[in-house]
Amino acid sequence: MTLTRADRKLLRGLRRPVAPAAFSLVTEWERRISGYTGVPHAVAVNSGRQGMRLILEYLGIGRGDEVVIPAYTLASLVPLIRETGAVPVPADIDPDTLNVTPDHVMSRVTPRTRAVMLLHAFGSPAPAKETAEKLAPRGIPLIEDCAHAFGARRNGLSVGGFGYARFFSFEPNKPLSGLGGGMVVSHDPGLTSHIRNHMERLPLDPRTVWRKADAVRREQFLAATGLAWLPLMLLSWPATGRWIRRIYRGAQPVPSSMARFHPVQAALGLRRLDEFEASLERRRRVAARLSAALPRGVRPQAVLPGGEPSWYFFVVRLPQPAEPVRRHMLWRYGIDAAVGEEVADDCARLLGWWDCPHTASAYACCMALPLWEGMSDHAVERVTRALERSMSCT
Ligand SMILES: Cc1ncc(COP(=O)(O)O)c(C=O)c1O
Numbered sequence: 361m362t363l364t365r366a367d368r369k370l371l372r373g374l375r376r377p378v379a380p381a382a383f384s385l386v387t388e389w390e391r392r393i394s395g396y397t398g399v400p401h402a403v404a405v406n407s408g409r410q411g412m413r414l415i416l417e418y419l420g421i422g423r424g425d426e427v428v429i430p431a432y433t434l435a436s437l438v439p440l441i442r443e444t445g446a447v448p449v450p451a452d453i454d455p456d457t458l459n460v461t462p463d464h465v466m467s468r469v470t471p472r473t474r475a476v477m478l479l480h481a482f483g484s485p486a487p488a489k490e491t492a493e494k495l496a497p498r499g500i501p502l503i504e505d506c507a508h509a510f511g512a513r514r515n516g517l518s519v520g521g522f523g524y525a526r527f528f529s530f531e532p533n534k535p536l537s538g539l540g541g542g543m544v545v546s547h548d549p550g551l552t553s554h555i556r557n558h559m560e561r562l563p564l565d566p567r568t569v570w571r572k573a574d575a576v577r578r579e580q581f582l583a584a585t586g587l588a589w590l591p592l593m594l595l596s597w598p599a600t601g602r603w604i605r606r607i608y609r610g611a612q613p614v615p616s617s618m619a620r621f622h623p624v625q626a627a628l629g630l631r632r633l634d635e636f637e638a639s640l641e642r643r644r645r646v647a648a649r650l651s652a653a654l655p656r657g658v659r660p661q662a663v664l665p666g667g668e669p670s671w672y673f674f675v676v677r678l679p680q681p682a683e684p685v686r687r688h689m690l691w692r693y694g695i696d697a698a699v700g701e702e703v704a705d706d707c708a709r710l711l712g713w714w715d716c717p718h719t720a721s722a723y724a725c726c727m728a729l730p731l732w733e734g735m736s737d738h739a740v741e742r743v744t745r746a747l748e749r750s751m752s753c754t
Pocket of ligand 1: 406407408409410433434437479505507508528529530531541542
């Protein structure tokens with residue numbers, strides 16, 4: 361995300377007291393997201409994680425219950441599920457699509473399963489319809505984690521329409537950003553009014569939005585001045601990388617359950633929503649060019665038939681461990697790619713389950729290559745050539 365002059369003008373609104381009429385912007389933001397996704401009820405929350413937590417709370421999930429989650433997902437979802445008293449149970453992924461499969465999910469379902477969570481990993485649609493159909497006879501609700509997937513479609517329909525509920529994230533690096541915040545979308549008006557009642561009791565806290573704006577400005581500055589290389593070098597080296605990652609994750613704003621979604625965030629999101637389809641189309645074209653230029657043996661994340669990803673990340677699987685290749689690309693060619701937990705966590709291993717081999721191999725061998733909207737053919741060639749050479753040198 362980059363902050364434009366118009367964004368900075370909107371951000372000045374954070375300094376002023378909020379007039380009650382300003383909340384009509386939040387209502388408009390909810391209406392537009394509901395219209396875009398084709399699901400009737402939407403409610404703005406302060407983060408995707410807060411949305412997930414409130415869905416679990418509404419479903420009455422608690423001690424003694426199990427929630428099936430993808431083994432390859434964000435680790436910080438696990439403590440939030442545990443906070444409810446429930447046990448997260450990881451399901452392995454398909455080695456090509458990097459998404460869970462209905463069979464892997466069903467193999468984890470027990471009489472204690474109270475919900476299943478499915479992620480559209482990196483914006484590529486997961487088999488939500490097939491999974492929801494298998495769960496329906498058992499009355500188990502499917503929650504779709506659409507944090508990566510705003511704009512993704514399957515068979516012409518926006519992702520998130522098959523499960524009981526879904527949540528989006530609008531963090532600065534997500535396909536659609538409102539400087540943080542999230543949205544819960546559902547066919548159940550009871551769920552969204554429960555969440556709305558909860559949100560309306562919380563105070564506004566403009567400091568969390570300021571902090572995110574500052575982080576975006578800092579990143580813009582580091583990239584523009586070329587100073588980003590130092591933290592990136594430290595990140596790519598095993599001894600210092602662990603330490604930098606810990607600082608980075610610690611500094612990521614914790615999903616505040618104490619603050620309400622701010623109307624300024626709605627204004628920022630609405631501006632971007634107007635340009636969203638054009639921006640998605642540009643990312644789609646770049647992704648097609650990257651896919652066509654990949655070196656032999658490197659496989660892009662497979663897309664299910666009928667799937668149209670949001671291209672949050674462009675993830676490829678290497679025929680070898682990705683970490684040394686990434687380090688060589690950065691040190692030799694100055695190209696930054698993400699690997700390991702910067703892509704997604706091996707939650708099965710973190711939870712002590714050792715029977716998710718596809719997740720373990722994705723964690724070791726997957727890499728997210730740089731992809732940005734205005735990426736030129738020259739940049740595509742530079743990235744793919746650096747990848748090819750780095751693979752042969754490591
Ligand atoms: C897979 C996944 N789920 C959920 C979230 C939560 O989103 P938020 O940061 O808005 O809480 C993220 C955030 O990156 C994510 O990667």
